[in-house]
Amino acid sequence: MTEYNFAYLDEQTKRMIRRAILKGLAIPGYQVPFASREMPMPYGWGTGGVQVSAAVLTPKDTFKVIDQGADDTTNAVSIRTFFQRTAGVATTTATSDATVIQTRHRIPEEPLHEGQILVYQVPIPEPLRFLEPRESETRKMHSLEEYGLMHVKLYEDISRHGHIATSYAYPVKVEGRYVMDPSPIPKFDNPKLGDMAAIQLFGAGREQRIYALPPYTQVVSLDFEDHPFEASKADHPCGMCGATDSYLDELIIDDLGGRMFVCSDSDYCEARQATGHKGKDAA
Amino acid sequence: MTPLLSVQGITKRYGAHIGCADVSFDLYPGEVMGIVGESGSGKSTLLNCMAGHLTPDAGQVVFDTRTDGPRDTITMSEPERRMLGRTDWAFVHQHARDGLRMGVSAGGNVGERLMAVGERNYGDIRDKATDWLGRVEIDASRVDDRPTTFSGGMQQRLQIARNLVTGPRLVFMDEPTGGLDVSVQARLLDLLRGLVRDMGLSAIIVTHDLAVVRLLADRLLVMKSGRVVEAGLTDQVLDDPQHAYSQLLVSSVLQV
Numbered sequence: 235m236t237e238y239n240f241a242y243l244d245e246q247t248k249r250m251i252r253r254a255i256l257k258g259l260a261i262p263g264y265q266v267p268f269a270s271r272e273m274p275m276p277y278g279w280g281t282g283g284v285q286v287s288a289a290v291l292t293p294k295d296t297f298k299v300i301d302q303g304a305d306d307t308t309n310a311v312s313i314r315t316f317f318q319r320t321a322g323v324a325t326t327t328a329t330s331d332a333t334v335i336q337t338r339h340r341i342p343e344e345p346l347h348e349g350q351i352l353v354y355q356v357p358i359p360e361p362l363r364f365l366e367p368r369e370s371e372t373r374k375m376h377s378l379e380e381y382g383l384m385h386v387k388l389y390e391d392i393s394r395h396g397h398i399a400t401s402y403a404y405p406v407k408v409e410g411r412y413v414m415d416p417s418p419i420p421k422f423d424n425p426k427l428g429d430m431a432a433i434q435l436f437g438a439g440r441e442q443r444i445y446a447l448p449p450y451t452q453v454v455s456l457d458f459e460d461h462p463f464e465a466s467k468a469d470h471p472c473g474m475c476g477a478t479d480s481y482l483d484e485l486i487i488d489d490l491g492g493r494m495f496v497c498s499d500s501d502y503c504e505a506r507q508a509t510g511h512k513g514k515d516a517a
Numbered sequence: 518m519t520p521l522l523s524v525q526g527i528t529k530r531y532g533a534h535i536g537c538a539d540v541s542f543d544l545y546p547g548e549v550m551g552i553v554g555e556s557g558s559g560k561s562t563l564l565n566c567m568a569g570h571l572t573p574d575a576g577q578v579v580f581d582t583r584t585d586g587p588r589d590t591i592t593m594s595e596p597e598r599r600m601l602g603r604t605d606w607a608f609v610h611q612h613a614r615d616g617l618r619m620g621v622s623a624g625g626n627v628g629e630r631l632m633a634v635g636e637r638n639y640g641d642i643r644d645k646a647t648d649w650l651g652r653v654e655i656d657a658s659r660v661d662d663r664p665t666t667f668s669g670g671m672q673q674r675l676q677i678a679r680n681l682v683t684g685p686r687l688v689f690m691d692e693p694t695g696g697l698d699v700s701v702q703a704r705l706l707d708l709l710r711g712l713v714r715d716m717g718l719s720a721i722i723v724t725h726d727l728a729v730v731r732l733l734a735d736r737l738l739v740m741k742s743g744r745v746v747e748a749g750l751t752d753q754v755l756d757d758p759q760h761a762y763s764q765l766l767v768s769s770v771l772q773v
């Protein structure tokens with residue numbers, strides 16, 4: 235293997251990505267095109283997020299990667315290892331110790347603080363894509379703030395299911411201007427997007443888009459007056475730590491259909507257990 | 518009285534080829550103007566120039582806006598023009614699939630313009646959509662069905678409902694009955710005539726079917742090779758055409 239530049243990408247590429255990030259921060263929620271590079275991993279593994287992380291990481295950073303809330307999935311481990319090797323940065327699983335957190339599908343339960351950066355892996359950045367496949371048209375809709383179509387999507391949801399069934403990638407409006415896809419996080423996480431102390435960066439590799447939310451940005455989930463947005467989750471406490479305020483995964487625990495609900499944020503759950511919190515299924 | 522729409526000197530070229538040339542007329546509130554002429558005479562080009570879908574090379578399209586009075590829609594900003602396009606203006610395409618979202622339910626199709634202008638109450642939107650389905654003779658039970666499951670005539674009626682739900686003041690129609698069976702055409706024409714009367718709509722209807730304008734239009738423009746060769750009250754033009762081309766057009770229909 236040849237030697238890599240710090241964090242794999244060459245300096246010119248990182249500068250190009252940083253410019254896109256800065257533009258994104260200056261226009262919250264606006265999708266900035268960037269020249270996505272080939273990364274030594276498949277697209278599904280979040281190459282957009284990886285490129286954004288590569289552009290913001292410094293040797294002093296402490297890096298954390300979560301996939302569906304967990305630090306130990308194959309995807310999370312390989313991205314963490316990738317930056318350990320190519321950037322030599324310290325890594326952690328503790329949310330509060332990390333300075334850069336790359337994530338797929340979740341926002342950590344523990345509130346983030348100033349100075350932290352949360353990097354999202356985004357598969358489809360365009361929230362209007364579902365009903366309007368023409369890129370030229372969606373770009374015009376964003377520039378002219380023509381967002382009626384977004385509510386058509388929610389209308390269809392209610393007419394089909396009796397309620398807004400969209401539970402992931404729930405669309406939001408940023409600072410009263412751009413409609414944004416928050417990536418496939420559960421809608422339970424949507425309220426955390428707004429007024430967050432950390433910087434939030436979104437990278438879509440295949441689609442070559444970067445967008446961003448600077449700290450303390452107003453983010454509102456779209457809804458109807460008579461079908462208001464609800465940040466729902468399974469109505470159970472965590473079986474391991476007893477938390478009632480965290481997003482839960484449902485696990486099948488035996489062949490007899492036995493089920494258990496556990497925090498999807500493994501760091502949050504372990505930290506609670508370490509300080510003596512105990513759920514009904516804990517050993 | 519101020520015209521609702523005043524068209525002056527509209528010219529559109531496609532390269533060296535003329536789409537339409539130096540067309541002028543006024544349309545007054547509540548009036549229906551028919552534009553007839555053979556294939557290629559420039560009817561659709563003219564209509565699309567007026568509706569803001571094409572930018573003419575010369576001329577003005579002055580619309581009497583609700584808030585600011587007469588404004589040239591060609592020189593107004595694109596956001597303003599697109600806003601007109603989903604509030605005071607409506608456009609009915611010949612092919613319903615060009616004017617509908619085929620992947621969205623009938624209710625969603627009708628509700629889109631309401632949501633586009635800021636309506637945010639699901640129940641209200643659905644009630645209005647259902648009411649409009651009734652007004653275009655589509656059974657309320659079809660409100661959640663997609664237009665792909667509708668007949669051609671139903672699709673066209675749905676397109677009309679989707680356009681009229683926000684109470685536009687001016688409707689552009691390009692061959693609204695084209696491509697439909699004769700019996701379906703007749704029903705659609707009856708419906709359109711009723712809506713135009715009840716809502717006091719102003720409309721511009723492009724067609725090569727003289728029976729359509731006979732039934733719907735107060736006045737006619739006859740076009741040939743991109744130019745207006747005759748204009749007048751519908752009955753006058755159809756019963757006593759002055760221009761040789763109009764005479765030919767009328768007689769060729771009578772022969773059918």
Ligand SMILES: Nc1ncnc2c1ncn2[C@@H]1O[C@H](COP(=O)(O)OP(=O)(O)OP(=O)(O)O)[C@@H](O)[C@H]1O
Binds near residue numbers: 556563
């Ligand atoms: N996009 C285009 N590029 C070049 N020429 C065009 C274009 N569209 C229309 N034309 C030409 O402009 C002229 C007017 O066409 P237009 O479509 O306006 O006629 P029309 O009266 O609507 O005909 P039809 O009854 O067949 O719909 C025709 O000669 C046509 O070939």
Ligand SMILES: [Mg+2]
Binds near residue numbers: 561
């Ligand atoms: Mg035509």
Ligand SMILES: [Zn+2]
Binds near residue numbers: 473496
């Ligand atoms: Zn837990």
